[in-house]
Amino acid sequence: MQPLWLRPFEGYTGSHIIVIWNEWAFDYHGYSKRTDLIAHYFKRARQRWPGWNAELTLLPHNVLISEQKSKEIKGLWLREPDQFLHNALPRAERYLDRFSPPPGI
Structure with missing residues (x-):
């Protein structure tokens, strides 16, 4: 699996x-x-912002959990899981459990 950024x-x-x-x-x-x-x-996006376009940018996995690493990519600035109230990772894992995987996975 790979993170993909739809970068406006x-x-x-x-x-x-x-x-x-x-x-x-x-x-x-x-x-x-x-x-x-x-x-x-x-x-x-184009309905909301006429003329909108974006670049598809593959991201390294570590930028999703490191504010410092995310800042190394121009235009990106993500918060770390523990910067959210009560650490976001356990909530994210519970959220993922709500979805059945797609067929064949």
Whole structure:
């Protein structure tokens, strides 16, 4: 699995990070076909912000849990799990348990 950042072009907002592998993707909605999820996100962003576009950027895994590592990538600044109230990792793991894996996984 690999984190993928939908990084908006300069002057736009609407940043989004998903997890991808093979033809699948996962975000807060659950599992989707990778191409369908990306196409949907672009469509919805362009409805909200005409002219919106983004670069698809693969991220190293460690930037997701390290504020310092995330700051090394231009335009990215993520908080660490323990910077959220009561550490976000246990809540994230419980949240993931709500989704059945896609077929064949």
